[in-house]
Amino acid sequence: MTGFALAACISALLVGTAQAAQGVDAATESPDVAAALAARERLDAAALQGDVDTLRELLSPEVVVNDPGNRVRRRDDLLTLFRERVVVYSSVEATIDFAESVGGLVVVMGTKETVLEAVPPGAPWSPGTRLSRRFTDVFTKASGSWQLLVRQSTVFKAEE
Numbered sequence: 001m002t003g004f005a006l007a008a009c010i011s012a013l014l015v016g017t018a019q020a021a022q023g024v025d026a027a028t029e030s031p032d033v034a035a036a037l038a039a040r041e042r043l044d045a046a047a048l049q050g051d052v053d054t055l056r057e058l059l060s061p062e063v064v065v066n067d068p069g070n071r072v073r074r075r076d077d078l079l080t081l082f083r084e085r086v087v088v089y090s091s092v093e094a095t096i097d098f099a100e101s102v103g104g105l106v107v108v109m110g111t112k113e114t115v116l117e118a119v120p121p122g123a124p125w126s127p128g129t130r131l132s133r134r135f136t137d138v139f140t141k142a143s144g145s146w147q148l149l150v151r152q153s154t155v156f157k158a159e160e
Contacts, residue, residue, distance in 0.1 A: 032146075033099050036106035036139040039146040044092045044112075052083045060140055060147040068114075068131055068155050069123050081120065088118035094135075106139040106146065112153065125158055132157040 039058055046054035056079060065073045073081075081087040091114065098109040116129050125131065138150040 036146040065151040090117040091115040108137040
């Protein structure tokens with residue numbers, strides 16, 4: 001790759017990143033997107049605190065999650081994992097790259113880092129592992145509040 005081509009690729013990447021950040025800022029002007037982002041922040045806080053009541057409120061009864069261990073989980077299974085402290089996070093940090101209303105749903109994409117304090121038996125990581133993953137969350141509005149309907153996450157780095 002020539003120096004010019006490399007510079008052009010880097011420039012395009014930087015412009016795309018800036019546009020994505022501007023898009024998230026503009027999207028939060030939408031009341032639906034802002035409310036779904038607030039629900040997503042509450043979900044992270046509830047997961048961090050092991051607050052099963054708040055998780056129950058924010059997870060749609062039909063929620064489907066592809067968890068970091070590449071297992072598909074439903075609502076009752078997720079609530080049990082947190083209630084029984086099989087899954088415990090000691091920290092959660094997220095960066096939002098995209099948030100937009102799409103067909104009556106709100107789609108949120110970004111990067112999340114969590115540090116695991118407890119993991120399910122057979123999980124590929126041990127307590128203390130920092131997981132970095134890309135995620136896509138889809139929120140639906142039910143009875144006037146936003147709930148997580150679908151989550152997909154892919155681990156791209158695990159550090160012990």
